[in-house]
Amino acid sequence: MRILNVVAVLLALSSAFLLYGLNYDTRMIERSLHVREREAERARADIAVLRAERAHLARPERIEPLARRLGLEPLSARHLLPGPGLAAGNITTSSTSVR
Amino acid sequence: MSVAARIAGPDLHETSVAPRSRSRMLALVIALAFAAVGGQLVRLAWQNEDASTIRVSMMSSPANTLARPDIVDRNGRLLATDVQMPSLYADPLLIQDADEAAERLVRLFPQIDVRELRQSLADKSRRFVWVRRGLSPAMAQRVHNLGIPGLLFVDEIRRTYPAGRLGGHILGRVDIDNRGTGGIERYIDEIGASEAAVGARLSARAPVRLSLDLGVMHALDEELAGAMVRYEAAGAAGLVMDVLTGEVVASVSRPGVDPAVYEDALDPSRIDRIAAGTYELGSIMKLVTVAMALEMGRSLDSMVDTAEPLKAGRFTIEDLHPLGRPMSVSEVFIHSSNVGAGQLALSAGAATQKAFLQKLGLWSALKTEVSSGPAPQKPQQIGRIEQITLSFGHGLATTPLQFAAASAALMNGGTRVTPTFMALDGEAPVVRGERVVSARTSALLREVMRRNVTDPAGTGRRADVPGFEVGGKTGTAEMAAKGGYRKKSVLASFIGTFPSSEPRYVTLILLFEPKGQDVTGGEITAGRNAAPTTARIIERIAPLLGVPAKSL
Structure with missing residues (x-):
C-alpha cells in the first residue's frame, strides 16, 4: 500500500514537472510564432508596396515613350501577315527606322 | 468519517475496515487529480489557437477601416491596391513645446494650417491628435528625424492607384477610412467583397477583375x-x-x-x-x-x-x-x-x-x-x-x-x-x-x-x-x-x-x-x-x- 502511495505521489510530481515544461515550451513557441507572424505581415506589406510600384513603373503612359525611343511602334495592319503569306516567303520588312 | 474514526482511537470493530476504505479514498483523490490534470491538458490543446489570436488582436489598436481587394484589368494588370502607410499622430501630453513642434511640422507639410495644429497640440486634455495620414516612408523618416517627443506613427492601410489617371472614372474613389464612395470601389463594398479590418491588415480576398484592358x-x-x-x-x-x-x-x-x-x-x-x-x-x-x-x-x-x-x-x-x-x-x-x-x-x-x-x-x-x-x-x-x-x-x-x-x-x-x-x-x-x-x-x-x-x-x-x-x-x-x-x-x-x-x-x-x-x-x-x-x-x-x- 505504501509503495503504491509513493509511486502515485512520484507520478503526480513528475506529471506536474512535465506539465510545467510543456507550458513553458508552448509559450516559447507562441512567442516565436508571433515574431514569424509579424515578419510575414511585414513581408506582405512590402510585397504590396513593391507590386504597386512595379505596376506604377509599368504603366503604359511611361512605357510607351521608352518603347518609341527604342524604335518600336504600335502594331498595325501592315505588320500583320495572314498565314499563307509566310509560306510564300513574301515577308516585307517594317518601315520602322531607328533614325 | 475516517478522520473522526482516527481521533476516536483504535477500535476493534473498525480497524479491520478503516485501512481499506482509507486507501480507496486516497486512490479516488489521486485519480480525480489525474483526471483534472488530463482535462486541463486537453483544454489547453483545444483552446491554444483561440488564445493566441486573442493576444494578436489585443496588440494592434482597433481601427474602423476596410481592407479592400485589389482591382485588376482583364489581363491581371494592377489598377488599385492597398498598401500600408504610416500615419502621423501626436500625443499632446508628451509634447513639450507646441509652438515649436507645429512650426517644424508645417515646414514639412505646407498644406497643414499652422494655427489649427498649434491649438490642437497645445490642448493637454487630449491624448490623440491626427497630424497627417498616409505618409510615404521617406516622409515618415524625415518626421522621425525632427526628433520631437510626442509624435508617433501608426500603420494604416491606404488605397493606391498605380495606373494613375487611366480608368479613374470607372474605379471611383475611397474616403479616408478606405470606404468606397464612388464607381467600382463603392460597388465592391455593396457586393461585400471588402472586409472590416483591424489595424493595418491587408485583404486576402481574390482580386476584382474588370472588363477593361x-x-x-x-x-x-x-x-x-x-x-x-x-x-x-x-x-x-x-x-x-x-x-x-x-x-x-x-x-x-x-x-x-x-x-x-x-x-x-x-x-x-x-x-x-x-x-x-x-x-x-x-x-x-x-x-x-x-x-x-x-x-x-x-x-x-x-x-x-x-x-x-x-x-x-x-x-x-x-x-x-x-x-x-x-x-x-x-x-x-x-x-x-x-x-x-x-x-x-x-x-x-x-x-x-x-x-x-x-x-x-x-x-x-x-x-x-x-x-x-x-x-x-x-x-x-x-x-x-x-x-x-x-x-x-x-x-x-x-x-x-x-x-x-x-x-x-x-x-x-x-x-x-x-x-x-x-x-x-x-x-x-x-x-x-x-x-x-x-x-x-x-x-x-x-x-x-x-x-x-x-x-x-x-x-x-x-x-x-x-x-x-x-x-x-x-x-x-x-x-x-x-x-x-x-x-x-x-x-x-x-x-x-x-x-x-x-x-x-x-x-x-x-x-x-x-x-x-x-x-x-x-x-x-x-x-x-x-x-x-x-x-x-x-x-x-x-x-x-x-x-x-x-x-x-
Whole structure:
C-alpha cells in the first residue's frame, strides 16, 4: 500500500514537472510564432508596396515613350501577315527606322 | 468519517475496515487529480489557437477601416491596391513645446494650417491628435528625424492607384477610412467583397477583375488626347465595347480624373462623358431610325421621298446637301439625310418609334456597376416635330454608353446587350440577351454601316482601316445652350464597328466643340474629325484585341 502511495505521489510530481515544461515550451513557441507572424505581415506589406510600384513603373503612359525611343511602334495592319503569306516567303520588312 | 474514526482511537470493530476504505479514498483523490490534470491538458490543446489570436488582436489598436481587394484589368494588370502607410499622430501630453513642434511640422507639410495644429497640440486634455495620414516612408523618416517627443506613427492601410489617371472614372474613389464612395470601389463594398479590418491588415480576398484592358485604354486615351490637340476640341471621350458580352473593354473621358486626387471628382468639367453625361448625339441616331425602318419590312433599296424639305409647324427640316430627288434607305444613311430619316420615322408612327427606342434601352436610365446612370432627357409627348427630330438624334439626350449598348445589339445579330465593367468568365459560353431586332435587320445594318465607309461619297470614308473592315456612322450635333442651339459649337461623334462582316467590337468616339482646321478643310463635321480619329484608334487597338487583319 505504501509503495503504491509513493509511486502515485512520484507520478503526480513528475506529471506536474512535465506539465510545467510543456507550458513553458508552448509559450516559447507562441512567442516565436508571433515574431514569424509579424515578419510575414511585414513581408506582405512590402510585397504590396513593391507590386504597386512595379505596376506604377509599368504603366503604359511611361512605357510607351521608352518603347518609341527604342524604335518600336504600335502594331498595325501592315505588320500583320495572314498565314499563307509566310509560306510564300513574301515577308516585307517594317518601315520602322531607328533614325 | 475516517478522520473522526482516527481521533476516536483504535477500535476493534473498525480497524479491520478503516485501512481499506482509507486507501480507496486516497486512490479516488489521486485519480480525480489525474483526471483534472488530463482535462486541463486537453483544454489547453483545444483552446491554444483561440488564445493566441486573442493576444494578436489585443496588440494592434482597433481601427474602423476596410481592407479592400485589389482591382485588376482583364489581363491581371494592377489598377488599385492597398498598401500600408504610416500615419502621423501626436500625443499632446508628451509634447513639450507646441509652438515649436507645429512650426517644424508645417515646414514639412505646407498644406497643414499652422494655427489649427498649434491649438490642437497645445490642448493637454487630449491624448490623440491626427497630424497627417498616409505618409510615404521617406516622409515618415524625415518626421522621425525632427526628433520631437510626442509624435508617433501608426500603420494604416491606404488605397493606391498605380495606373494613375487611366480608368479613374470607372474605379471611383475611397474616403479616408478606405470606404468606397464612388464607381467600382463603392460597388465592391455593396457586393461585400471588402472586409472590416483591424489595424493595418491587408485583404486576402481574390482580386476584382474588370472588363477593361489597360493597353487598349491607353491607346484610346492617347489618340483622344491627340485628337483634342489636332482639332482644338474642348473635350473628348471614347469607348470600346464587346458586341456579344457587353463588356466595356475601354472607356476614356478627357480630361480625366485621378482617383487619388479628391478634388478631381468634384470638378464638373471632368465628369465621365461616357456614363455620367447625357448628350443629344445627332446623326448617329439614324442607325436606330434605319433599323426601325428595316424592322418594319423596308429594304435598303426602298425609296424615301426626300425631294422637298420637311415642314412641321413653324419648323422646316432641310438637308445640308439636298439631292432634290427621292433617296433609297441606304442613301439616307450614307448621305445622312435628315429629311429621309424624318420621313422614315413619320411612316413608322410615333408609338412604334417610342416603343423601338424603349426596346433598345434609350428611353430609361442605364444601371451599371459604376453608377445607376442619369435618366435620359426626352420629350414629354411625341408629335410630328418630335418624331422628326428624334429620327436624327435631337430632342433625346442619352449617355454615350447607352447608345453604344444599343448599337452593339443592332450589330451582333439583334440580341440585347447589357453593358458591364466586370470581366466575364472567358470559358463560359456567352449568354445572349433577348432579341430586339431580327437577324436580317442586323445583317442589313452591318452592310450599310460598311457601305458608309467604303462609298466614295460616304460620310464615314475617312474611318477606313485596311484589313479591318470598319463600318460606321457619323454624327455632328449642334450642342444645346441657353435659349437654343449653337451653330458653331458641335458634338462630333462616330459610332464604328469592326470587322463589319462579323462584328466583335463597337467603338464610339466623341469630340466636343472641335474647331475647323486646315487638315479638315475648315470643317467641323464628324466625317473630318471623329471618323479619322476612329480609324487611328481601330488601327492601334485591333491587334491588341486579337482581331485578325484580313489580307488586302
